[in-house]
Amino acid sequence: MSEVIVEFRNATKSFRNVPAFRNVNFTLARGEVHALLGENGAGKSTLTKVLAGLYPLTSGKLFVEGKARSFSSPIDALGHGVAMVFQETNLIPSMTVAQNLFLGEENFFNRLRGINIKAQQQLQRLSFHVEPTALVSSLGAAKKQMVEIARAVQRNARIFIFDEPTATLTPEEKQHFFALVERLKQDGNSIIFISHALEEALAIADRISVLRDGELVATDAAAMFTRDRIVQAMVGRQLKDELYGEQAKRTARPAGAKALALENVSMGKTVRSATLSVFAGQITGMFGLVGAGRTEMMKIAAGVLKRDFFHGGRVKLNGESVRFSVPRQAVNKGIAYITEDRKLDGIFDTMSISQNIFFGKLAKGANPISVVSMAQARREAAGWLEKLTIRTIRADARVVELSGGNQQKVVIAKSLIQAPNIIIFDEPTRGVDVGAIAEIHAMIRDLADAGAAVVVVSSYLPEILSISDRILVARQGRIVEEMSIEDATEESIMYAAVH
Numbered sequence: 001m002s003e004v005i006v007e008f009r010n011a012t013k014s015f016r017n018v019p020a021f022r023n024v025n026f027t028l029a030r031g032e033v034h035a036l037l038g039e040n041g042a043g044k045s046t047l048t049k050v051l052a053g054l055y056p057l058t059s060g061k062l063f064v065e066g067k068a069r070s071f072s073s074p075i076d077a078l079g080h081g082v083a084m085v086f087q088e089t090n091l092i093p094s095m096t097v098a099q100n101l102f103l104g105e106e107n108f109f110n111r112l113r114g115i116n117i118k119a120q121q122q123l124q125r126l127s128f129h130v131e132p133t134a135l136v137s138s139l140g141a142a143k144k145q146m147v148e149i150a151r152a153v154q155r156n157a158r159i160f161i162f163d164e165p166t167a168t169l170t171p172e173e174k175q176h177f178f179a180l181v182e183r184l185k186q187d188g189n190s191i192i193f194i195s196h197a198l199e200e201a202l203a204i205a206d207r208i209s210v211l212r213d214g215e216l217v218a219t220d221a222a223a224m225f226t227r228d229r230i231v232q233a234m235v236g237r238q239l240k241d242e243l244y245g246e247q248a249k250r251t252a253r254p255a256g257a258k259a260l261a262l263e264n265v266s267m268g269k270t271v272r273s274a275t276l277s278v279f280a281g282q283i284t285g286m287f288g289l290v291g292a293g294r295t296e297m298m299k300i301a302a303g304v305l306k307r308d309f310f311h312g313g314r315v316k317l318n319g320e321s322v323r324f325s326v327p328r329q330a331v332n333k334g335i336a337y338i339t340e341d342r343k344l345d346g347i348f349d350t351m352s353i354s355q356n357i358f359f360g361k362l363a364k365g366a367n368p369i370s371v372v373s374m375a376q377a378r379r380e381a382a383g384w385l386e387k388l389t390i391r392t393i394r395a396d397a398r399v400v401e402l403s404g405g406n407q408q409k410v411v412i413a414k415s416l417i418q419a420p421n422i423i424i425f426d427e428p429t430r431g432v433d434v435g436a437i438a439e440i441h442a443m444i445r446d447l448a449d450a451g452a453a454v455v456v457v458s459s460y461l462p463e464i465l466s467i468s469d470r471i472l473v474a475r476q477g478r479i480v481e482e483m484s485i486e487d488a489t490e491e492s493i494m495y496a497a498v499h
């Protein structure tokens with residue numbers, strides 16, 4: 001194998017004496033793409049954060065380019081060639097691409113005029129198609145990622161860490177991202193790639209390592225792995241059935257009463273006279289490409305967003321027109337909107353998990369006196385922790401201490417404790433590992449079986465096909481097609497979404 005550029009030797013990182021990963025031996029070679037896989041909470045992010053200078057090791061050693069290192073900060077790590085490319089990019093939205101590339105460099109302001117040309121050269125060399133004079137705020141997720149990478153290259157990074165970089169990308173943007181990784185690799189850079197999309201890892205990685213409960217349980221050439229072998233290593237057993245395998249044709253659950261309806265609802269440019277119905281006892285899948293307005297339609301239904309005052313159309317709940325001015329009114333009427341963006345409006349980071357879950361109950365206006373009982377909060381939360389297999393060291397841990405996928409489960413628990421009868425899930429399994437996806441799907445099915453009207457918004461077709469009874473396809477702000485799962489195919493859904 002070629003030169004080892006990063007090595008963790010017998011490395012352990014503990015938080016309050018509980019190891020997030022232990023005795024890990026992991027190497028990254030020059031010019032290699034090394035995929036790091038594992039269930040939620042397995043320790044993937046923590047391992048790479050040590051390399052990026054966010055945490056020190058508790059024991060063991062880290063070698064970078066042959067020297068023992070313990071970086072004190074991300075800047076220190078970058079100074080030694082290590083760049084972690086975050087999902088929430090650190091770019092300044094109100095500045096141009098070029099300004100962001102050279103920000104913080106000496107003579108930045110003197111060179112303002114020259115930097116567009118330099119930026120153009122830099123971007124071209126990397127074959128990134130981004131306009132240097134464009135404002136960062138105007139770029140999509142994939143292009144922001146390119147600028148972030150170009151900036152790291154500009155600062156001489158040679159080791160790149162990508163933690164779930166594709167989770168929020170459209171299929172087209174994903175192709176860009178893969179090309180970009182290939183490009184970095186050809187230039188001799190080394191890449192650690194974390195993802196829950198196992199197919200992606202199999203496609204772009206040279207080597208694959210699997211963490212399970214903080215231990216490195218497998219490392220091998222990617223060619224030696226199959227999807228099954230990865231899953232087995234991840235969960236330590238064979239999963240019974242393929243999550244999104246070849247689906248036998250299913251019979252749809254029959255529609256109950258019409259629970260929720262949007263009639264000619266409009267909002268700005270994103271929702272244009274959208275009309276749709278959702279029925280009790282069924283799972284309605286909502287598919288559409290990014291920008292189709294699915295999330296916005298559902299946020300209007302749940303009172304999170306306001307429609308136009310004059311030509312806004314109508315939202316009907318159990319046949320009655322409603323107009324929510326705050327989300328809490330919707331919650332009181334039994335609607336739960338479980339958000340796609342947990343960072344923004346899902347959770348209170350610094351509160352404990354029990355507090356967060358119990359807060360859901362508070363939001364519904366539970367008797368404030370009963371709310372002070374933290375013992376009860378803990379009991380109820382514990383039930384949900386178990387139900388959703390939220391893996392944590394202690395239920396009193398703060399949410400910031402949870403892994404990304406486990407935070408998603410807290411968001412779900414927080415809404416379900418309100419016992420809603422209309423439940424809208426927006427990308428419920430993004431960033432969630434294969435085992436947990438099956439658990440969350442089972443829970444969604446149970447809710448529909450118990451009579452709830454369930455909506456699942458997803459950009460992932462296999463998920464839509466495996467969970468829905470009925471499928472709505474959104475395009476350019478309205479619903480353009482409705483089909484039963486009994487007639488739907490991947491092709492027919494895609495056709496409706498694109499044409």
Ligand SMILES: Nc1ncnc2c1ncn2[C@@H]1O[C@H](COP(=O)(O)OP(=O)(O)OP(=O)(O)O)[C@@H](O)[C@H]1O
Nearest residue numbers: 015020040041042043044045046401402403404405
């Ligand atoms: N700052 C912290 N304080 C305490 N515990 C932490 C902290 N960060 C992570 N942990 C714990 O360390 C373990 C590993 O978390 P990590 O974020 O590395 O998982 P992950 O493999 O990235 O999971 P995911 O796929 O869900 O992102 C988890 O049990 C998590 O709760």
Ligand SMILES: [Mg+2]
Nearest residue numbers: 044045403404
């Ligand atoms: Mg993580």
